[in-house]
Amino acid sequence: VANVLTSAIVANDTIKADVDRVLSDFCDRQLSLAAMQGIYYTDFWQSIRNLLEAGGKRMRPYLCVLAYRMYGGQNYEGILSVAAAQELLHLSMLIHDDIIDRDDVRYGVPNISGQYMAVYGGRASLADVKHYALSAALLAGDAVLSSAYEIILSGSLQDAEKIQAMRLIADSVQAVVGGELADTESVMLPVTSSDPVGVATYKTAMYSFVGPLLSGAGLAHAPELDLEQLRAYGLSLGVAFQLADDLLGIFGDEEVTGKSVISDIEEGKRTYLLQQAYVLCNETQRAELDMLVGHSDITTEDALRVRNLITNCGARDRTVECISDHAAQASQALQQLSTPESVREPLQRLIAAATKRNK
């Protein structure tokens, strides 16, 4: 579940505004329902709304609407509920991902547990307050995950279309949960035996690219062969995006990305970049990596040494190459689509955005 990832794609402004309206209406409704249970529950939904409105480029909804229009889909209001569901699924995963990663901040503002730390502060011991704040975040992720289905259920599509869209939500959940688990477990394994492309496929590409594209195109009755190619496109593009994201996480300009270039190194994040560094470097360099990676409180100088090691052993070049390969595969998949070139041009532009990113 990438942070920087989405910032390279700015959804068409109109689509973003329309998706945000649908999400806002949904939050309004959840807030009124919550009010019947008590003020504590409206506060809860308000904390969810705060997070939803704090950030996010609505890339997943954009992909969904884009694919729908590519194949002549006419029910714009209907597809918006499916597009909004992609964002809610994403948000629920972010909320639970933050629990797993022990983060209190998201989109530069306090996330759910961060907001609840402030609410609960002083009501119990600090350890208990933390636990209760994380419990609230756990419940928020559940509420939002269920909401991904609910917003489709309460939308204006026909029943068969709703079923079709929700099946893909279920597939996305199945994929991303496995991807998250693989990512969590990889930290307990040697770097060389991690599977960063597999993790990127399941943790990012499936629910962030494949799910939105296939639900949009599928609901517009795209030919079966096009759905196959869109799947291939989404998988390759998703991996390219994730690898580019990891590259920016270590070599990016902090001022542009808004993300520390030290955190991935401290965390020992099992990126393709790091895995390749371990594969390509010699004994001495590996010992140095072992000393610097996966430990908290490293210095800027240490981070610079890691960057140099990764560059000098060729891992950086190989990562750039791997991104290019995946971008080429995505492009190749696009060529197989039955649509005219002009129609698929926005998808081609996304590939360029993925490979020439600075944030």
Added chain:
Amino acid sequence: VANVLTSAIVANDTIKADVDRVLSDFCDRQLSLAAMQGIYYTDFWQSIRNLLEAGGKRMRPYLCVLAYRMYGGQNYEGILSVAAAQELLHLSMLIHDDIIDRDDVRYGVPNISGQYMAVYGGRASLADVKHYALSAALLAGDAVLSSAYEIILSGSLQDAEKIQAMRLIADSVQAVVGGELADTESVMLPVTSSDPVGVATYKTAMYSFVGPLLSGAGLAHAPELDLEQLRAYGLSLGVAFQLADDLLGIFGDEEVTGKSVISDIEEGKRTYLLQQAYVLCNETQRAELDMLVGHSDITTEDALRVRNLITNCGARDRTVECISDHAAQASQALQQLSTPESVREPLQRLIAAATKRNK
């Protein structure tokens, strides 16, 4: 989300066996899908299956099938998918509830985090192993929550029926998440200002009784007025059950309930029983309660003192009375149903089971 609660109702054996078959088939399918992502993911689904098969009386599925049959529903195989969904929703809430309650055991066996503690043990520091095991449980709850929708989606009902059933799943999630949150927050509030009947309504009655009953009856086209009365019945019965459960938690026979009579006292669980004790006792008794309740490592003798205090101040009698009141309300609601008395007799028996429980 009560433990002891379900043991008073043993679902009709045939229904239980059929629901278990549907759940088992679903797990088979999830396991094959998971295998495509990797062995780590089949292990994950196996840990879910282990927990699902370790216990549970399938009360919620039973209520769903019962209500469906009461109104002449004919698609037995179809309703089983909705019945099974109620159990999956329940399981997902148990899994996340255990994270909130910091429990490692469920149905007398290691729960998800308990199983993963064994798998991950030795791979990292104990604190990290615990965190990763809890992360796996967090993800398992997500996978199972989504599965509640998925099992309906892949079932044999008509599209409109699936939509109807899933809307009620969404309502149940909305209710139980709020109930869990209220329960968590109540521990940070004075006992007297807690709302145990409200918590029982949202945390237990809505998803465990109202949801299953309304989905079964609704899909069999029960008249609108009957749905109203079934809702009233489910709410009252659910509260009666929860209060009886809390009573057993402190006054039950450990050998019969399988639950320590000390744990609720240690935890300071905000039960109706405890709240009434605080309302009814005098200053001296309250000081004694403050000293004994909500602290770990109390003795059996301390627990006996708490029991005597609760009994002597009249809180026990008042709780029994409150259970009777709710049972009477449930019974009254049943009388309003349009069905013949013989048809609603099983629901009447459930009320008796709720009020005359010893486990």
